[in-house]
Amino acid sequence: MPHDHHDHLSPSGHPYRPDQDGPLTYWQAMEIAIRELMVEKGIVTAAQVREQIDAMDARSPAQGAAFVARFWTDPAFRDLALRDGSNACAEMGFEVGPMRLIALENTSRLHNVVVCTLCSCYPRNLLGLPPDWYKSRAYRSRTVREPRKVLAEFGTILPEGVELRVHDSTADMRYIVVPRRPDGTDGWQPDRLAKLVTRDSMIGVAEALPATEAPA
Amino acid sequence: MTDGRRWHDMGGREAGRVVPEDHDYALWEKRVDALVILATTTGKMNVDGLRRVLEDMGEDAFETMSYYERWVASLNQNLLEAGVYTPSELGERIAAVQARGETYGDASNG
Known part of the structure; x- marks a missing residue:
């Protein structure tokens, strides 16, 4: 020593x-x-x-990313996840957690974002502990008031025609956003796709990374 | 507040810019989190009890205490109410912990 x-x-x-x-x-x-x-x-x-x-x-956004990648590539899993998110976690072998999990699918015309205005509810079983900003007064207050502006502060500019839905968590349920699958990823295996799925994209303040930004 | 809402019900209020900052949790913060989960799974408290105390702390605490400082205070209040230990047992133990050293590591008994 x-x-x-x-x-x-x-x-x-x-x-x-x-x-x-x-x-x-x-x-x-x-x-x-x-x-x-x-x-x-x-x-x-x-x-x-x-x-x-x-x-x-051991819990990290990597689990959420694997969930999303399977959602993109396995239609039966997608159906299950939309019907019963908690059961879909179990199907992945992930901790189910005591709360009901609801998966929210983004499309070309709909973008979802998650907040907990009352406290800090967060899908910990899939994403780990929440980032500081998720628990901040600014995010909790403003995401239900001027969500497009909040998203813009994260660098996410939604086109006018895209509907934005804000989901306020409760003590009994948790939300995970399934971002849109990036263009140019046809035929990619789930492991490779998962690398494009960031924590922020599963909260809904960002999109998934473009295919060109896939980490090595 | 004039609209009948309590301070923690902050959805829709005016607030500043979101600062996308983040930090790694310290060991003591993870331990607070773990103790809250374990106190819940052993039936000594529940999430409603956690939140009741947090909300009763008021807005000042939200501004002056960190997240896990508020959590450990709520954990303590819930355990006192559940009779897990008495206020004097806690006070004596905190004094003993503080006497062990000046850093968290030194005071942790390993």
Whole structure:
């Protein structure tokens, strides 16, 4: 073990994560205290907390992207997803989650965007934790008031003739937007298509990436 | 507020530009999230309880506390109400945690 920077090494010999290096805040101390009390009272185990965080880290927009790519390429799956989004998650082998999932399909004449005006409801089982802006006052307030303007702030300019539908999440349901399949992707396999499906396109503030921007 | 709505019901209000910023969650924030989920699955609280306390905190808290600071405060209120621990047990433990060190890592007991 090196000795020159020992202040920054945990007992395991690894550097602390940056967030563990700052001065302890009151709320961080409260988290530690609550966690220890919950363990001591037999409500949870330390292992369960770790497993929960591992599961959280494993969820990412890649799962949503796989969902969308299959939706584009498998008509039977598309039917299922539109009829029963939760069941379609199960079909993919993804966590279903306690809320009803509703898939919203964008077309050449209809664009969907999702918000949670009351709090921060988000399809975590398919996209992971929400980005900060999704929880911001600006997004929550304005997406139902001037959605075209909000989309424009993300660089998404919708043509006049395209209908824009805003979906406000509730405590009991979650939405995922299925963006339009980009042109020039005929014959692409789902794995390749999924690379075009960004998190923002599944919230509805952006389109999927064009075929020419497919990451290597 | 004059239209009968509470502060958290902010859909349709005027607000500034959306700043498309994002950050990686800190370990303590992930732990708060995990504890809320586990407190829910073990029946000590539910999502309505989480939201009730968040909404009762009022608008000031929304401006002055971060998302997971509000969540840990709500988690605490729900667990106190459920009798999981007492206010004095919590207070003593927080003091003990704070005495362990000056950083989150040092105070975490591993």
